[in-house]
Amino acid sequence: MARLAAHGLELDLPQGWDGRIMRRETAPVEVRAAPPGGVAPPPPAVAHAATFSLPRELGDFGGGAVELMRRDDLFVSLVEFDRDSLGTTLFVRNGLPGRLRPGDFDPQALQRTLPGQAGTQVFFTAADRPFCLYVVLGSFVRRAGMVPVVNGLLSGVQIT
Amino acid sequence: MTAAVVALGVVVALLAVLVVGLLRSHAEILHELHDLRAGTSPPGRLDRSVRPGVALPRGSGATSMGADLVGLTPEGDPVQIAVRGTDAHTLLVFLSSGCLTCRGFWEALADRPSLGLDASTRPIAVTKGPEQESLSAIAALAPGDVTTVMSSAAWDDYEVPVAPYAILVAAETGQVLGEGAGATWGQVRDLMRQALADLDLGTDADLRARVEALRRRGGATGDRDAATDHALLTAGIGPDHPSLRPENLAAGERDR
Numbered sequence: 001m002a003r004l005a006a007h008g009l010e011l012d013l014p015q016g017w018d019g020r021i022m023r024r025e026t027a028p029v030e031v032r033a034a035p036p037g038g039v040a041p042p043p044p045a046v047a048h049a050a051t052f053s054l055p056r057e058l059g060d061f062g063g064g065a066v067e068l069m070r071r072d073d074l075f076v077s078l079v080e081f082d083r084d085s086l087g088t089t090l091f092v093r094n095g096l097p098g099r100l101r102p103g104d105f106d107p108q109a110l111q112r113t114l115p116g117q118a119g120t121q122v123f124f125t126a127a128d129r130p131f132c133l134y135v136v137l138g139s140f141v142r143r144a145g146m147v148p149v150v151n152g153l154l155s156g157v158q159i160t
Numbered sequence: 161m162t163a164a165v166v167a168l169g170v171v172v173a174l175l176a177v178l179v180v181g182l183l184r185s186h187a188e189i190l191h192e193l194h195d196l197r198a199g200t201s202p203p204g205r206l207d208r209s210v211r212p213g214v215a216l217p218r219g220s221g222a223t224s225m226g227a228d229l230v231g232l233t234p235e236g237d238p239v240q241i242a243v244r245g246t247d248a249h250t251l252l253v254f255l256s257s258g259c260l261t262c263r264g265f266w267e268a269l270a271d272r273p274s275l276g277l278d279a280s281t282r283p284i285a286v287t288k289g290p291e292q293e294s295l296s297a298i299a300a301l302a303p304g305d306v307t308t309v310m311s312s313a314a315w316d317d318y319e320v321p322v323a324p325y326a327i328l329v330a331a332e333t334g335q336v337l338g339e340g341a342g343a344t345w346g347q348v349r350d351l352m353r354q355a356l357a358d359l360d361l362g363t364d365a366d367l368r369a370r371v372e373a374l375r376r377r378g379g380a381t382g383d384r385d386a387a388t389d390h391a392l393l394t395a396g397i398g399p400d401h402p403s404l405r406p407e408n409l410a411a412g413e414r415d416r
Contacts, residue, residue: 015242053242
């Protein structure tokens, strides 16, 4: 078990998983809104974790990676949004979901629909930062056995 | 006259001591060279055996088998990369920003299609962590198409002796299939191809067991002998092979 930590995100990654935490490539600093007399906030962060080899070039929501998934693979992405999303209805939920259920997953919830896969998206706010948790299962049929693994990973996530 | 004889005697004695010292020194040098050539060192002496170009597989008991790479990207972001249970073999290329030989490897990795690796092998460049390497120097060298990880722990886990150094890790088991140092990328590529060819032969469990046994007794016979035995075994020549017993061959075969 290795602990990855950066940009206010911490993640306990089991052995055999791929993972990384980085800044998202969004609007440049000079474009992002700065409070009067203050400095522009840093770019939002993103954390990826997967049970398969993540490619070097990877979209925030798994573009370039989910196509490589096998039936027993998992992909988890924690995507932070710009601070101007804070307080909007989409992010009204407070805190990272502690426990997902098999019923939360749907083949139609994928950013990119791929045969056999299923996904879920949960928007929330934690530590005054707006996030989207996006999870893809390699097999919708096997979701009952795969969701507890995802919940185990989420139990080791901290946002500060 | 007496003084001259005494002085001459002293000179002769000194010369005799000098000659004896030189002979003893020469004998010690010959002895050390013999040990070095045999790949053995007496107890209490520094081990000066030479590493073979292609090391033998580390065997199933190796501690480094399939250790995840945990470190930083050249951009400074934390990353973990699994090398066991993957779809492709992983070729770990341990490099530094300072060594001149490594420059050729960085340049080779920057042009992935020309690496000569098929889809069954993915290369990963591994440098020491930012406590021992410059982030900006590695960021400038890191190839765009090949993942680069900065991790001193990986160097320790895989017991990397020198840079550049390459280790081929099996996709499913995480076992080290081959490893070695080379002056050019072409040499390393050929070493890894040889390791993969050995892997095909290694599906014979009995052969693998015998190779591992040779590996374990490498300390007694020297890596050079173990490497020779390994090459003979992979060629199908074992201890009982007729070619090793000329007295058992027919006269016609013996004379050929």
